[in-house]
Amino acid sequence: MRLQESGEMYLETVFRLSCKMAGVRSIDVAEEMGVKKPSVSRAVSLLKQGGYLEMDANGFLHLTDAGREVAEKTYERHKVLTEYFVRLGVDPYVAATDACKVEHHISDETFEAIKQHNKSMD
Numbered sequence: 219m220r221l222q223e224s225g226e227m228y229l230e231t232v233f234r235l236s237c238k239m240a241g242v243r244s245i246d247v248a249e250e251m252g253v254k255k256p257s258v259s260r261a262v263s264l265l266k267q268g269g270y271l272e273m274d275a276n277g278f279l280h281l282t283d284a285g286r287e288v289a290e291k292t293y294e295r296h297k298v299l300t301e302y303f304v305r306l307g308v309d310p311y312v313a314a315t316d317a318c319k320v321e322h323h324i325s326d327e328t329f330e331a332i333k334q335h336n337k338s339m340d
Contacts, residue, residue: 221268223322226292227251228261229270232279233289241278295321298333305339 221229231250235242244258251258262279265271270285281289296317303313324332 226322229285229289230292243277292321302332302336
């Protein structure tokens with residue numbers, strides 16, 4: 219199953235929240251993303267069907283190995299692209315907003331080149 223941008227965003231959000239919280243529920247994802255609970259419920263259902271996400275008996279969301287792989291890749295892209303744009307002189311808020319858009323569409327080749335360029339600037 220090829221994930222769409224919104225699926226990647228949900229997985230990334232679950233990942234980021236799970237780094238800060240002991241347990242992540244759908245309501246936490248809804249609040250973090252600024253969407254309504256039914257939207258999260260639909261996304262969770264699709265991500266569970268795709269094998270990216272599981273929900274335990276207490277309603278806590280857990281990334282599967284496949285879900286974690288997508289989430290970590292998306293989050294890494296977000297961080298690296300934000301840093302790159304800031305280094306170019308872009309306002310940090312604008313850089314983060316633009317990185318969020320680009321992270322889902324940039325090729326692996328271009329991302330790796332940006333990542334290496336960032337490292338060379340340290």
